[in-house]
Amino acid sequence: MGIITQTPKARQLQPLTLGQELVIPLPCSCDDVDGMKVVHYGHVVPMGSTVQQIANDYGTNESVLLSLNGLADANDLKAGAVLDVPLKACTSMISNNSLDYPLLVPNGTYTFTANNCVRCKCDASNNMTLQCEPSPKEVKITKWIQCPSMQCESPVTLSLGNTSSSSGCVQACAYAGYYNQTILTTPMTVSGCQTSGAGQPSGNDASKISLRGWCWTLLFVSLQLGSLLW
Incomplete structure (x- = not known):
């Protein structure tokens, strides 16, 4: 795996290094959750994790995650599934006639x-x-x-x-x-x-x-x- 960069002659593959920080563009949806403005992040569930652990990691709660993802019980969580996780967005002073209105950016x-x-x-x-x-x-x-x-x-x-x-x-x-x-x-x-x-x-x-x-x-x-x- 590597990053493709453009050179004058050709595209070359640069190797990744351990600990390197990657910038990843993520398209998101932004529907309200319990009256709060959030950005919905797709979290891939790792093996051995629980709904409560994921809720703690992202600053939400188990009942919200269960409701958003249509899970009747926390035990229904499956490794490899993509979990809808709501991230609280910052407020701003952006005008409603701006071309990027409303720009919602979540914490972190x-x-x-x-x-x-x-x-x-x-x-x-x-x-x-x-x-x-x-x-x-x-x-x-x-x-x-x-x-x-x-x-x-x-x-x-x-x-x-x-x-x-x-x-x-x-x-x-x-x-x-x-x-x-x-x-x-x-x-x-x-x-x-x-x-x-x-x-x-x-x-x-x-x-x-x-x-x-x-x-x-x-x-x-x-x-x-x-x-x-x-």
């Missing part, structure tokens, strides 16, 4: 959006709020010749993913979506600011995501079970 994963100009990740340590920043330079953008500006101009000038602190008030520049040749951003309150509307989208640039209806996402996952707990 990340995705590229805005024609690969923006990388967004979800981490429970950030209060399950989507954290986005410009993609690394080595990531090839699509459709656009170059990435548009990614700055918030008010109340302070910040680049996407950066924060500013003044008198205990911490603000960030959050991703709000994209369309045409534009990347939308909006200032977001992180902590310690007076409640004067800071943290809410300004003008017509964005509105807080309501996370309803259909969704799409292409997740790039490093599936280390401990990082998926929520």
